[in-house]
Amino acid sequence: MIETDIIIIGAGPVGLFTVFEAGLLKLRCHLIDALPQPGGQCSEIYPKKPIYDIPGIPEILAGDLVNDLLKQIEPFKPGFTLGDPAIDIEETADNQFIVTTREGIKHQAPNIAIAGGLGVFIPRKPPVPELKQFEGKGVEYIIKDPEDYRGKNVVISGGGDSALDWAIFLAEGVAEKVTLIHRSQSFRAHPDSVQKAMDMAKSGKIIMLLDAEVKSIGGNGELSDIHLTTKANGPITLNADNWLPLFGLTPKLGPIANWGLLIEKNAIKVDNSTDYSTNRDGIYAIGDVNTYPGKLKLILCGFHEATLMVQSAFKRVYPDKKNVLKYTTVSGVNGFD
Numbered sequence: 418m419i420e421t422d423i424i425i426i427g428a429g430p431v432g433l434f435t436v437f438e439a440g441l442l443k444l445r446c447h448l449i450d451a452l453p454q455p456g457g458q459c460s461e462i463y464p465k466k467p468i469y470d471i472p473g474i475p476e477i478l479a480g481d482l483v484n485d486l487l488k489q490i491e492p493f494k495p496g497f498t499l500g501d502p503a504i505d506i507e508e509t510a511d512n513q514f515i516v517t518t519r520e521g522i523k524h525q526a527p528n529i530a531i532a533g534g535l536g537v538f539i540p541r542k543p544p545v546p547e548l549k550q551f552e553g554k555g556v557e558y559i560i561k562d563p564e565d566y567r568g569k570n571v572v573i574s575g576g577g578d579s580a581l582d583w584a585i586f587l588a589e590g591v592a593e594k595v596t597l598i599h600r601s602q603s604f605r606a607h608p609d610s611v612q613k614a615m616d617m618a619k620s621g622k623i624i625m626l627l628d629a630e631v632k633s634i635g636g637n638g639e640l641s642d643i644h645l646t647t648k649a650n651g652p653i654t655l656n657a658d659n660w661l662p663l664f665g666l667t668p669k670l671g672p673i674a675n676w677g678l679l680i681e682k683n684a685i686k687v688d689n690s691t692d693y694s695t696n697r698d699g700i701y702a703i704g705d706v707n708t709y710p711g712k713l714k715l716i717l718c719g720f721h722e723a724t725l726m727v728q729s730a731f732k733r734v735y736p737d738k739k740n741v742l743k744y745t746t747v748s749g750v751n752g753f754d
């Protein structure tokens with residue numbers, strides 16, 4: 418049994434920062450994540466993309482933000498259970514929770530902070546019969562490291578932000594050739610990205626095939642051919658090293674939906690007038706996983722939620738102690754031995 422003060426389910430940016438804010442109050446934390454590495458969406462979906470709206474940091478790659486958060490929480494020595502989803506929450510008679518993972522690891526604490534983000538990541542896959550055969554052999558749904566595509570002939574499908582942003586990024590000196598295939602003439606992506614991609618198509622940096630759809634793929638072990646139909650030119654075949662069907666990720670709350678919490682719009686309803694508590698005492702939901710009027714799914718909003726949430730967690734650990742707010746400029750960061 419792993420015992421701690423706060424069990425944090427989800428080691429995304431918000432879960433990680435919770436460790437820091439809890440640590441300032443002398444509360445210990447243990448993080449559980451289904452993914453094998455910490456960082457949530459920042460590590461899994463867009464580690465090499467720059468973020469511009471972290472206060473005081475004009476620009477930072479998502480992966481670097483995760484590294485910095487990990488460094489920031491080091492003094493508080495959090496525990497990690499990674500690559501193993503939390504599947505069950507049990508409440509004991511003395512107001513403690515026991516969280517069990519799929520592999521049967523048990524964690525006990527008087528507080529649970531659910532920072533589960535979008536839940537489990539499941540990519541939307543196109544209906545191409547040979548897809549499974551080429552997964553990991555040229556077909557990828559998430560770009561972890563753009564360097565994997567350096568000098569490659571890359572074909573991207575999709576009309577949303579992810580497809581356009583990556584087409585632009587890879588075409589700016591990373592891949593040798595980038596072809597963007599989209600099944601209509603209009604895009605769902607941000608207008609700035611659409612304009613930029615169009616400009617790059619005009620200057621020949623991106624080959625754009627609109628009203629086109631991939632129907633089948635082939636290759637000898639590794640992907641090499643992509644067969645598509647186009648409105649303008651009928652069926653055509655492209656040679657490619659990689660096909661990236663970027664049709665987005667379907668958010669699946671997964672086990673979180675079974676924990677007796679109020680769920681609305683695929684997120685956990687919380688009380689945002691106080692401490693982001695759920696309908697179950699001692700269980701809080703912070704970051705992308707929660708919902709309340711006016712909710713914004715932004716990292717900085719999650720950081721704020723974590724900061725308020727730990728105040729209530731403190732009261733459950735030390736019901737007789739009063740917590741007085743101390744500036745870090747005054748108190749410094751006093752970690753655990």
Ligand SMILES: Cc1cc2nc3c(=O)[nH]c(=O)nc-3n(C[C@H](O)[C@H](O)[C@H](O)COP(=O)(O)OP(=O)(O)OC[C@H]3O[C@@H](n4cnc5c(N)ncnc54)[C@H](O)[C@@H]3O)c2cc1C
Nearest residue numbers: 427429430431450451457458502503533534535704705716
């Ligand atoms: C392409 C892209 C660009 C973005 N750009 C920005 C930006 O510029 N600025 C900004 O503020 N935000 C941006 N965001 C949004 C930002 O990434 C999210 O707001 C942020 O990641 C939310 O953090 P989180 O910790 O709440 O959740 P997440 O990062 O989603 O992490 C949640 C973690 O919980 C884990 N989990 C879920 N269920 C379980 C379970 N049952 N057991 C164990 N683990 C579980 C998941 O595996 C995941 O690792 C962007 C998002 C995307 C996709």
